[in-house]
Amino acid sequence: MPRDRRAETGALRLRxxxxxxxxxxxxxxxxxxxxxxxxxxxxxxxGADGLTADAIYLEADAASRDGDVISASSETERVLARFRNxxxxxxxxxxxxxxxxxxxxxxxxxxxPEGNVVFASHLELDSDLRAGVAVDFATRFRNxxxxxxxxxxxxxxxxxxxxxxxxxxxxxxxxxGNPKEPSIAIQAxxxxxxxxxxxxxxxxxxxxxxxVPVFYLPWFAHPDPTVERASGFLVPIPSYDEGRGxxxxxxxxxVVSPSEDWLISPQINSRVAPLLNLQWRRRFADGTVVLxxxxxxxxxxxxxxxxxxxxxxxxxxxxxxxxxxxxxxxxRFDPEGPWRWGFTAERTSDKTLFDRYDVRDPYQDNxxxxxxxxxxxxxxxxxxxxxxxxxxxxxxxxxxxxVARFDPVTPALNEFERDGALPIVAPLVEAxxxxxxxxxxxxxxxxxxxxALHRDDYVGSPVLRPGVIPPGPTAGLPGVDSRRASAQVDWxxxxxxPIGVRWEPFVDLRADHYSVADLPAALxxxxxxxxxxxxxxxxDVSYPLxxxxxxxxxxxxxxxxxSLSTDSDLDPRIPNEDSETIELDESSLFRVDRFPGYDLYxxxxxxxxxxxTTLRWDNGRQASLxxxxxxxxxxxxxxxxxxxxAPADLYDPTGLxxxxxxxxxxxxxxxxxxxxxxxxxxIDSSGDVRRAExxxxxxxxxxxxxxxxYILDRSNPVPGPGNRNYEFFQIAGQQFLYxxxxxxxxxxxxxxxxxxxxxxxxxxxxxxxxxxxxxxDCFRFELGWRRDNTSVRPSGPSEGPYVRLTLATFGGxxx
Numbered sequence: 001m002p003r004d005r006r007a008e009t010g011a012l013r014l015r016x017x018x019x020x021x022x023x024x025x026x027x028x029x030x031x032x033x034x035x036x037x038x039x040x041x042x043x044x045x046x047g048a049d050g051l052t053a054d055a056i057y058l059e060a061d062a063a064s065r066d067g068d069v070i071s072a073s074s075e076t077e078r079v080l081a082r083f084r085n086x087x088x089x090x091x092x093x094x095x096x097x098x099x100x101x102x103x104x105x106x107x108x109x110x111x112x113p114e115g116n117v118v119f120a121s122h123l124e125l126d127s128d129l130r131a132g133v134a135v136d137f138a139t140r141f142r143n144x145x146x147x148x149x150x151x152x153x154x155x156x157x158x159x160x161x162x163x164x165x166x167x168x169x170x171x172x173x174x175x176x177g178n179p180k181e182p183s184i185a186i187q188a189x190x191x192x193x194x195x196x197x198x199x200x201x202x203x204x205x206x207x208x209x210x211x212v213p214v215f216y217l218p219w220f221a222h223p224d225p226t227v228e229r230a231s232g233f234l235v236p237i238p239s240y241d242e243g244r245g246x247x248x249x250x251x252x253x254x255v256v257s258p259s260e261d262w263l264i265s266p267q268i269n270s271r272v273a274p275l276l277n278l279q280w281r282r283r284f285a286d287g288t289v290v291l292x293x294x295x296x297x298x299x300x301x302x303x304x305x306x307x308x309x310x311x312x313x314x315x316x317x318x319x320x321x322x323x324x325x326x327x328x329x330x331x332r333f334d335p336e337g338p339w340r341w342g343f344t345a346e347r348t349s350d351k352t353l354f355d356r357y358d359v360r361d362p363y364q365d366n367x368x369x370x371x372x373x374x375x376x377x378x379x380x381x382x383x384x385x386x387x388x389x390x391x392x393x394x395x396x397x398x399x400x401x402x403v404a405r406f407d408p409v410t411p412a413l414n415e416f417e418r419d420g421a422l423p424i425v426a427p428l429v430e431a432x433x434x435x436x437x438x439x440x441x442x443x444x445x446x447x448x449x450x451x452a453l454h455r456d457d458y459v460g461s462p463v464l465r466p467g468v469i470p471p472g473p474t475a476g477l478p479g480v481d482s483r484r485a486s487a488q489v490d491w492x493x494x495x496x497x498p499i500g501v502r503w504e505p506f507v508d509l510r511a512d513h514y515s516v517a518d519l520p521a522a523l524x525x526x527x528x529x530x531x532x533x534x535x536x537x538x539x540d541v542s543y544p545l546x547x548x549x550x551x552x553x554x555x556x557x558x559x560x561x562x563s564l565s566t567d568s569d570l571d572p573r574i575p576n577e578d579s580e581t582i583e584l585d586e587s588s589l590f591r592v593d594r595f596p597g598y599d600l601y602x603x604x605x606x607x608x609x610x611x612x613t614t615l616r617w618d619n620g621r622q623a624s625l626x627x628x629x630x631x632x633x634x635x636x637x638x639x640x641x642x643x644x645x646a647p648a649d650l651y652d653p654t655g656l657x658x659x660x661x662x663x664x665x666x667x668x669x670x671x672x673x674x675x676x677x678x679x680x681x682x683i684d685s686s687g688d689v690r691r692a693e694x695x696x697x698x699x700x701x702x703x704x705x706x707x708x709x710y711i712l713d714r715s716n717p718v719p720g721p722g723n724r725n726y727e728f729f730q731i732a733g734q735q736f737l738y739x740x741x742x743x744x745x746x747x748x749x750x751x752x753x754x755x756x757x758x759x760x761x762x763x764x765x766x767x768x769x770x771x772x773x774x775x776x777d778c779f780r781f782e783l784g785w786r787r788d789n790t791s792v793r794p795s796g797p798s799e800g801p802y803v804r805l806t807l808a809t810f811g812g813x814x815x
Contacts, residue, residue, distance in 0.1 A: 442493030
């Protein structure tokens with residue numbers, strides 16, 4: 001009869017497992033029965049593979065046992081052995097059941113419990129399942145890095161020695177599995193993997209790029225690829241700026257413990273004194289603290305008119321040498337229970353320090369409140385949250401780095417927003433609560449808010465209303481202080497008729513109490529306290545309709561809201577602290593309170609209508625469009641404000657002062673998985689676009705991509721230095737031209753920019769970059785030219801080369 005290899009192997013497995021400590025699996029002849037019977041849960045003392053510590057599972061053409069030593073071999077497919085949560089494949093192997101020592105030859109492949117893979121022609125494993133001796137050694141780590149050597153020897157419990165070795169963090173096979181030259185590799189005469197140091201040490205190391213040797217070091221070291229963090233130098237960050245000259249930032253990471261580290265990153269400059277950057281991070285059992293800062297001792301530098309001829313000399317130092325520094329810290333703690341708390345501490349000695357020294361990511365959202373672009377916030381806060389309630393308590397101060405007036409000659413003399421013009425907020429309390437069950441068949445929500453603001457310097461429009469802005473000079477006037485407490489009750493019920501119409505009646509009751517001090521003396525008042533209230537009842541109606549055309553769905557949803565409120569009480573003594581900006585969009589148009597804060601609100605009879613249309617086809621492709629508008633019984637002149645530098649003129653920045661609001665148009669589209677876009681616009685009654693924002697992302701090929709965006713703001717029709725409009729166009733992307741080589745580009749254009757002195761035409765391009773790009777699965781390298789033409793920088797326009805490098809395993813130029 002023909003040889004039944006399947007039956008022989010099954011019987012052989014049964015004999016070997018019976019001779020070991022425990023039987024792990026049944027033979028292949030009982031595979032069908034095993035599929036029908038649920039596998040038992042692992043017993044105590046067994047590993048993830050179901051085997052006890054002294055058991056072995058074998059699949060082989062032939063096997064024998066001599067005492068505690070098992071020998072196995074296979075002529076065609078390799079021997080498969082499983083023991084102690086590891087897998088070993090080889091043409092021939094022996095395993096000592098008593099000592100736990102294995103020896104394997106011929107196409108050896110070993111997988112340890114962590115998933116790392118070792119290949120060799122000859123391999124000896126010790127009792128700890130470590131490679132004691134290996135010939136033609138190669139290993140692949142879980143992160144994709146590979147290490148190969150002619151021979152490998154385990155010298156001690158923590159030291160592995162490899163001779164004539166090569167390490168690469170890059171793939172060594174292409175997508176089809178064919179071998180390829182790694183993009184980056186390190187070849188060395190000897191490599192020592194020291195597990196106690198958690199490092200890989202090289203002797204006579206040669207760095208290869210695409211197989212070509214480019215650099216030699218007699219000694220080199222880097223962290224073990226399995227180490228998540230290790231002390232050592234990170235990738236240096238080179239840069240160029242016309243004010244600083246050539247700069248090189250050399251970050252060094254010092255790991256104190258698994259939960260704590262330091263980042264020491266001095267920036268060495270060719271034209272100015274170095275800047276020392278430090279960062280400390282610590283993770284606690286219930287939170288994290290990150291503190292970072294920088295220090296230098298240097299004069300100010302930038303474009304400055306030294307001789308007073310009206311032309312600024314480029315990149316000069318002026319002023320006295322002094323200490324200049326910044327501090328950026330934040331922490332967040334979330335212990336068990338409903339309470340959590342945190343803080344941010346952000347300050348800088350110079351308004352332009354971040355710009356001059358190119359400090360990375362200084363404006364971050366790390367707390368309960370965000371200081372906005374070019375504003376730093378220091379705050380402390382606490383939150384209490386349950387399934388039905390939320391309470392937050394906070395206090396914060398702000399430091400502004402925004403330019404209030406650009407100097408026409410030199411950016412070094414720009415006037416910045418005064419910190420005293422920004423309020424000190426202490427405290428700010430927000431609270432919400434909902435009962436567990438329905439009330440009168442609907443959802444009831446209670447809200448409360450209280451805030452106290454103190455301002456040192458006088459600020460006119462848009463904080464103060466037209467009725468309290470004094471004529472004439474305002475220098476020396478104190479800032480207005482205010483305190484507010486608000487309570488609100490919101491009830492809403494949802495009903496759906498048999499034909500699918502959605503009805504939502506709602507009732508909203510609100511009361512505010514204000515206390516205002518330091519109003520301009522011309523009003524003849526001191527500290528004032530007064531209250532106001534509003535009651536609103538209304539109905540939301542929507543009727544979603546769907547029509548199918550084969551695989552295409554067309555959804556049409558008309559929306560309407562009718563609401564009646566008591567007349568609004570816009571007392572001119574109330575400063576507008578939290579409702580200066582409003583963004584009308586699809587979500588805010590149908591709110592009872594369309595302003596983001598409490599200081600402004602609408603009243604009277606309002607009717608809001610709109611429609612949303614959505615088209616869906618071909619597995620997730622879709623396009624949608626929303627158009628809506630609101631109508632009110634009366635105009636609201638209380639929303640009109642004067643520009644800061646033209647108190648006699650009034651305009652409407654909200655789009656809600658008329659009896660008809662601006663049109664709201666909003667849509668998005670994704671006709672394929674490679675193209676998507678989004679757009680939003682508000683259009684006034686005359687058809688002029690007040691605000692607009694459009695963005696389109698596109699991808700083609702495997703890695704080519706581009707993003708195009710356009711932003712328009714013409715809500716300030718009264719011209720003036722403090723009341724300008726905005727129009728920006730932005731583009732960024734990358735295009736590969738040959739293999740992994742391509743170009744990367746980005747640019748931002750200010751289309752409302754006015755010409756600089758001595759410049760016949762305005763330079764609309766604010767920031768731009770273009771560079772040569774190499775990118776594969778191993779590293780990304782960019783070399784290009786960058787120009788910064790912003791008016792905030794004290795050194796004026798700057799241009800020069802840039803280098804960006806990101807290496808797999810070794811890290812990147814960003815931290």
